[in-house]
Amino acid sequence: MLWVKGTEGYAAATERFVVATHGIAFQDLHQSILQFIPTDPSHVLDVGSGIGRDAAALAEIGHTVVAVEPTREFLSVAQSLYGTSIEWIDDSLPLLQSLEDRKEGFDFVLASAVWHHIDQDERRIALTCIADLLRPTGIFALSLRHGPAGVGTHIFPTDGQETVQEAERVNLKPLLVLENQPSLVKGKKNVTWTRIVLQKVSESLPSDEA
Numbered sequence: 485m486l487w488v489k490g491t492e493g494y495a496a497a498t499e500r501f502v503v504a505t506h507g508i509a510f511q512d513l514h515q516s517i518l519q520f521i522p523t524d525p526s527h528v529l530d531v532g533s534g535i536g537r538d539a540a541a542l543a544e545i546g547h548t549v550v551a552v553e554p555t556r557e558f559l560s561v562a563q564s565l566y567g568t569s570i571e572w573i574d575d576s577l578p579l580l581q582s583l584e585d586r587k588e589g590f591d592f593v594l595a596s597a598v599w600h601h602i603d604q605d606e607r608r609i610a611l612t613c614i615a616d617l618l619r620p621t622g623i624f625a626l627s628l629r630h631g632p633a634g635v636g637t638h639i640f641p642t643d644g645q646e647t648v649q650e651a652e653r654v655n656l657k658p659l660l661v662l663e664n665q666p667s668l669v670k671g672k673k674n675v676t677w678t679r680i681v682l683q684k685v686s687e688s689l690p691s692d693e694a
């Protein structure tokens with residue numbers, strides 16, 4: 485795969501990133517969206533999966549998990565920590581080209597702390613791509629980071645309402661929007677998060693009366 489701009493800053497900070505990631509438990513970080521994670525064994529995609537904490541937690545509860553991550557150092561840590569029960573793929577948003585042929589689709593897609601690494605045009609393309617990858621009624625959960633750059637330095641501002649509007653364009657309807665959520669990392673008072681859960685709805689059929 486080509487160099488992905490959004491990975492800027494991560495590889496050099498791998499050790500620090502591993503410690504920081506393990507400092508926050510999956511259940512705590514995703515508390516507000518746990519109710520939207522399928523309970524039956526399902527096909528799950530974790531995009532920008534970092535060192536694999538969330539992919540591993542989702543596999544642990546019985547899901548078949550594909551994890552996509554463009555920082556090779558992270559992918560390598562993830563593979564050594566969580567092994568072969570997860571399909572690890574070196575790829576990136578907005579196009580997720582490696583998944584083009586996945587006709588079976590996904591029931592649940594997670595993009596945790598990734599959206600701010602792609603610009604507005606890329607986010608539009610990424611939403612279309614994820615909507616295409618979702619099965620009917622599938623769920624897409626994402627979190628938007630607001631504040632100064634952290635370890636990853638290639639960032640863009642994001643906006644919850646704008647994200648919801650763009651999502652509706654591709655038939656993803658909002659189930660949850662939580663703005664202004666605090667960071668769980670100590671000392672990060674200048675960072676807040678928006679948590680969004682979207683569900684794929686069928687395209688509206690033309691009305692008989694039209």
Ligand SMILES: C[S@@+](CC[C@H](N)C(=O)[O-])C[C@H]1O[C@@H](n2cnc3c(N)ncnc32)[C@H](O)[C@@H]1O
Nearest residue numbers: 490491532533534554555576577596597598601
């Ligand atoms: C803040 S980390 C979040 C990692 C993980 N999702 C978590 O919550 O622990 C952001 C991740 O997004 C990845 N990333 C950056 N640009 C990306 C892109 N264009 N497509 C997919 N992932 C990207 C980075 O390599 C990094 O692993």
